[in-house]
């Protein structure tokens with residue numbers, strides 16, 4: 001029988017790729033002959049075969065790309081979303097936390113009720129997983145274990161916000177959270193104010209104690225795995241008992257010196273010592289003020305003042321790349337007072353406690369002497385003897401707040417992408433969001449080694465500790481920077497299984513050839529001669545900002561057999577994420593598969609819809625209005641600003657430097673918390689068992705704005721409600737070009753994909769001083785090699801191409817033409833590129849996010865805010 005044209009073109013691409021043997025081509029041919037001949041039905045199955053049996057990380061990425069293009073040529077994006085580059089394997093999926101949980105609740109009445117509300121009998125009824133993936137067609141209409149789990153996930157996600165009284169007890173039981181007194185119920189709603197709803201009322205909990213005593217941790221599994229800067233193979237394992245002992249001792253010392261509730265700043269890198277310190281502060285009932293050690297003295301001062309810090313824990317220096325960078329010096333500068341002064345020095349208003357960067361040594365000789373009143377780490381630890389009962393008491397009898405949901409354990413600062421950073425308090429309950437997301441979305445299990453390079457100054461630092469420890473896993477911490485080959489060697493030697501990243505790290509690895517260099521260094525005997533073996537990585541995570549699909553396709557291809565990148569979007573003020581993926585969903589790069597557990601997501605209506613009386617265009621995963629449904633049917637896509645239904649466990653209820661209600665709720669539409677009574681025209685479910693007492697009417701609460709733009713696409717999966725999501729950046733970064741709203745991220749993706757010399761782009765809309773429609777300005781960073789050609793140049797269509805000294809006008813004009821072409825081809829022919837500037841790098845804030853507002857502000861014309 002003749003192969004279909006589609007199958008023949010896949011076979012041709014394989015033959016031309018030079019990536020496979022005659023035997024492999026013959027195997028593919030056998031596979032193709034058993035398939036339908038249509039891309040939509042066969043693409044995933046063919047891709048699974050090619051990635052598991054043929055493609056290797058050693059093949060040129062261009063070969064991976066060419067084969068993916070051939071396999072997914074004609075893929076119906078409108079009907080099925082972006083093509084998946086990783087597909088779950090049923091045998092592997094059956095081992096995930098979520099699959100096991102679904103199995104464990106299968107016969108519980110609340111679960112049966114949830115299934116019935118969603119018109120499902122038993123999602124898991126198709127039977128045990130099929131260990132042979134080649135006989136499990138992904139798109140088969142017949143029920144499969146995979147479609148059963150996906151359907152189970154959909155019901156679970158809905159039940160998690162519909163019926164918190166049933167969902168949370170089951171989730172907390174599974175997580176094994178060690179409450180000193182269990183909660184009386186999941187949620188006490190307030191009739192009008194989301195900031196006065198109370199989660200887990202009546203419970204007694206110290207979250208650090210719970211993390212340190214997680215009953216699910218396998219014996220012998222370390223709490224932390226650490227390697228110092230530049231020595232990625234020199235692993236230090238810190239056992240749970242050891243970490244608990246160190247944290248308890250620190251807590252006892254803190255109690256000697258500070259009152260419970262005292263705000264104590266941590267201004268030092270993440271390490272075993274600072275991890276113990278963080279947990280010790282929380283054990284002692286104090287509040288950690290998180291300040292990234294990259295911040296300047298001035299920024300430290302602002303944060304100390306805002307939080308009212310009475311102490312700051314710091315290091316003498318930070319050791320990075322073989323150099324010692326002063327840190328205590330910045331504290332002295334930031335807090336006032338002078339170091340080493342005897343007479344006349346101003347007494348510091350904030351006491352500094354100073355650790356040595358290399359713990360086994362004393363304070364670095366390059367560090368200045370301490371100010372009067374400041375303490376060395378050794379003196380601080382001598383405040384109690386670790387063998388004293390005071391120390392062990394700190395763990396057995398930690399500080400137990402009256403109301404854990406309102407007691408602040410940590411003040412974190414948002415990145416300030418859109419304005420002044422917000423000072424966000426985390427309570428003892430916020431880390432339950434970290435733990436739940438890690439469990440459900442990133443599949444962190446007891447014994448899993450999790451790495452996510454960050455610092456205690458950003459939410460992903462505390463997130464990492466809680467996500468690993470509350471799930472009985474290990475947090476992997478590297479003392480050096482994550483951008484180079486040494487970090488990959490650390491991943492290999494620590495056997496990191498869940499590796500979280502941010503897009504700028506991946507970009508640096510790709511363009512800096514980090515994998516090749518790491519392999520070469522390892523082969524050359526650097527780092528003790530251990531070979532580079534990244535087969536340990538089960539999945540990647542990504543957060544922080546919108547990622548570039550091509551970079552993430554590249555990342556997936558770096559592990560033999562491909563591994564998924566689970567996008568994770570949320571915010572410091574949520575303690576975790578609201579959109580993500582799971583190991584049960586197929587993974588397309590830079591795409592989210594689902595709202596997280598407990599998150600009820602909608603897209604706010606645009607002006608036209610709002611005028612017609614609709615609040616939302618998407619609600620609970622379905623178009624909320626007939627016109628939205630029609631738009632979705634036409635293009636397979638809807639986009640808009642995300643809003644979330646409150647309350648959701650983890651959401652902040654207070655800001656230190658802003659009016660919380662005004663920032664998140666003022667002017668937002670009201671909704672009712674019970675399904676069927678809300679905005680969703682599609683929801684016809686009966687009310688759940690116990691979201692509110694039978695006597696009180698369902699409260700009408702305002703929706704919570706988050707400020708992100710999201711596109712919703714159809715997705716590969718069973719049932720009519722299979723959607724995937726794609727981040728379009730912050731709403732503040734959207735612009736209106738000729739009457740059409742478009743986000744910076746969409747424009748940037750089009751330019752990076754369409755102009756091969758461009759490594760990075762930032763798009764900003766500027767209202768011209770004379771008025772009129774917004775103009776599109778593009779800032780481009782060129783790939784190495786292309787850099788010289790246009791560096792520093794700029795071209796503007798208004799006044800003709802102009803270039804800075806050293807740049808060729810013609811080259812910049814040519815770049816502008818190619819960007820225009822890319823935008824026209826991929827987005828809209830009406831979008832006009834007004835100006836292109838080639839820059840050496842994009843402005844980024846301390847958490848490495850692109851600051852488009854700075855670019856806007858630096859341009860002539862009226863800045864859009």
Ligand SMILES: Nc1ncnc2c1ncn2[C@@H]1O[C@H](COP(=O)(O)OP(=O)(O)OP(=O)(O)O)[C@@H](O)[C@H]1O
Pocket residue numbers: 413414415416417418419420421422542543544545546547567568569570571572573706707708727729730849
């Ligand atoms: N995986 C992701 N994909 C796309 N964007 C993401 C992702 N993860 C996080 N983000 C972006 O980061 C934001 C959360 O970061 P953070 O809490 O630091 O606040 P911020 O918005 O950067 O700063 P600020 O609130 O001060 O302006 C999200 O709202 C989203 O815009």
